Amino acid sequence: MQLLNEILNFNNTFVEEKSYEVYQTTKFPDKRMVVVSCMDTRLVELLPRAMNLRNGDFKLIKNAGAVISHPFGSVMRSILVAVYELQADEVFVIGHYQCGMSNVDPIRLIDKFKERGISEDTIDTIKYSGIQIEKWLEGFDSVEESVQNSVDVVRRHPLMPADVPVHGLVISPETGKLDLVKDGYEEK
Numbered sequence: 001m002q003l004l005n006e007i008l009n010f011n012n013t014f015v016e017e018k019s020y021e022v023y024q025t026t027k028f029p030d031k032r033m034v035v036v037s038c039m040d041t042r043l044v045e046l047l048p049r050a051m052n053l054r055n056g057d058f059k060l061i062k063n064a065g066a067v068i069s070h071p072f073g074s075v076m077r078s079i080l081v082a083v084y085e086l087q088a089d090e091v092f093v094i095g096h097y098q099c100g101m102s103n104v105d106p107i108r109l110i111d112k113f114k115e116r117g118i119s120e121d122t123i124d125t126i127k128y129s130g131i132q133i134e135k136w137l138e139g140f141d142s143v144e145e146s147v148q149n150s151v152d153v154v155r156r157h158p159l160m161p162a163d164v165p166v167h168g169l170v171i172s173p174e175t176g177k178l179d180l181v182k183d184g185y186e187e188k
């Protein structure tokens with residue numbers, strides 16, 4: 001059975017049996033916090049469990065690497081919405097060890113685009129239109145540095161209220177252990 005059909009079949013039963021009832025909550029985070037983390041499969045359940053966070057406790061924003069690369073990109077917008085509209089009072093940026101975004105090689109990635117049928121012309125058009133595609137695809141060498149950079153982007157954002165602590169952490173994708181990179185209370 002194809003994945004989509006499998007999911008839709010399961011979903012019918014899930015709803016019919018009211019399995020959703022244990023998850024019912026509001027859109028406001030009970031722990032008044034927003035987390036930015038990585039899309040890594042190992043963190044899907046591990047991260048909230050390791051932090052004692054449950055459905056309804058927090059807002060969660062994920063991307064590849066937990067990177068906030070642009071002060072006016074969608075991650076930063078989501079954080080601002082969480083803070084101003086959804087009662088999040090603290091921000092946690094949580095990277096992880098062995099992240100797929102560490103040491104991503106943009107040249108190799110572009111080669112893979114080509115192998116999958118993206119033409120040289122398309123790549124060139126993107127470049128000529130002023131997009132620095134290599135820079136855009138670039139990963140990071142040190143997860144601690146990357147987390148610190150993202151914390152700085154949030155903390156120094158002109159639209160961030162000064163009283164919101166922005167914490168930086170790195171989680172182990174094996175044990176769930178958290179290492180502190182930046183204690184946001186220090187700068188409050």
Ligand SMILES: [Zn+2]
Binds near residue numbers: 064098099100
């Ligand atoms: Zn990752």
